[in-house]
Amino acid sequence: MSIDSESRAHAGEVIVIDRVVKEFGTVRALDEVSLGIRENEFFALLGPSGCGKTTLLRCIGGFEEVTSGRLLLDGEDLVGTKPYDRSVNMMFQSYALFPHMRVWDNVAYGLRAERLAESEVGERVEDVLSTVGLSPLSDRRPHQLSGGQKQRVALARAIIKRPRVLLLDEPLAALDRKLRQEMQIELKRLQHEVGITFIVVTHDQEEAMSMADRVAVLNAGRVLQVGTPVELYDRPVNHFVAAFIGKMNFLQGTAASGGVRIDPFGVIKTGPNDLAADAPAYLAVRPEAARVMASNLPPAAGDVTLAAVVEGMAFVGAQTHLHLRLANGTMFVVTSNGREVLPAPSDQVSVSWAVGDGRVLAG
């Protein structure tokens, strides 16, 4: 690729990660990762623990050297530069507040390193503290703060230098569930307010989906899919992404023309697929895309319909999860939003879904 076409391809991207490899001894933590992160984007790196997401974040921050590949910030190669020479700041998972300094001095630390006039430091610290709602606590020491307050200090300290990119390593993991949901909204609001590109690492798919503009799903050091939350949910590219994002029913079989062949049902029609005939394949159906009907009712024309037995159900408030067993023994979950009369355990029912809701994934 010529320089010209490359720069056009990366237009609007603050960070370009180009075939980055990171090895720890013989372990490959990042395996040719390539990603482009856009200006002012809220970008999430999502994956199970050990997938390499934190390693990637630490490479961008400058805490790990990449083994090979390039990391560009505004078109300039970051490889070999120290953390203090990058216009990138990080919020650490442990928050890493300095215990011997007051909140105020923690937040001012990065500005004082730039040798700014103390009056400007003061102004900007006040400003950032009020942005995160901590002004009244500026004289406290970190050990006198609650978990949520510590998180805000860490955030204030990281954004005060107005970095091009803010890295957040599992920012909400240490908070309890209720606070976590509040902070998801708060982080999103803050990102809009300060206008900084956020890259957040998380293992929690709900967190990634609710906050991020785009999400990269990683597993075993590789990027499996990049897309908006809706794209990932509706069009997962493989079994791993489909299983990791939301809930999914999988029926195992082989690819066939116009569908998937699953014993003993024969070919079940699906949306389009590009797998070679007889290749191992999964038919994937979201629980909320399927419906359950009494087995004596006629199926809607064109829908896929299979016989099933009700195994159990779980009422979780707004929804009820029906656990079914198909004729081939596979478990199948249907999520129902309504309060219609539901079948009882061991009832014979039919489960059906629109042909287009059945996705084909490589097995």
Place this chain on the structure above:
Amino acid sequence: MGITFAFLYLPLVVLVALSFNDAQRAVVSWRGFTTRWYGEVFDNTESLGALATTLVIATIATTISVGLGTLLALGLERYTRSATLDSAVYFPLLVPDIVTGIALLSFYSLIGLPLGTGSIVLAHSVWGIAFAAAIVRTRLRGFDRSMEEASLDLGVKEVPTFFRITLPIITPGVVSAALVVFTLSVDEFVIAYFTAGRTVTFPIQVYSMIRFGVTPEINAVATILLVFSMLLIFGALYLNRGRAKDDHRTSEEAPA
């Protein structure tokens, strides 16, 4: 339990009491209260000279020990996964003093190091470094390295990061190491005796005084040493406890 405590502390009580006894010999009968033995201690130029020597030795040995011991502790904590090296640090503490004394004496004569204040300083630094490393390491165990990374991230280079972040956080450990090493050096007799040459340290001075019998003056000297050591050790304990309280408070308030 009462008997055990009496067994532990009664001799000290007697020692302190007799140092105030207005009697020529350190007899057990009470002849009235006096502080004149303390006066005599401070009039005795030999004792004062020995005390000065000891304080100089302790100060230099403490500085060397805490400096190198802290670096050693940092190095062990961060750059080695070797259990052998780890326990090798504590080994000098387990070697009997008399063995250390003989070993150092042979070693110093082998390399032709003149015996005197300098050789005692080096000798005390041997276990001083080990002690300091051991104490500082306990401080480092709970140290979150991402604090240093955060400092680098915020634009402060490695060396200033050490002085602004690492050192202040481990300071209580470093200071208590200094207090302990200083106390041990002031008290230490066996190793100093072997490596002293003609130099007379305070414990050696006391030892030579005691050869003419236990006088109230010696009781006074011992009491001074006792109070001095206790102050330093309590100081070291207090620093550690202050830290523990902070930690406790954090864990209490964190879920709020």
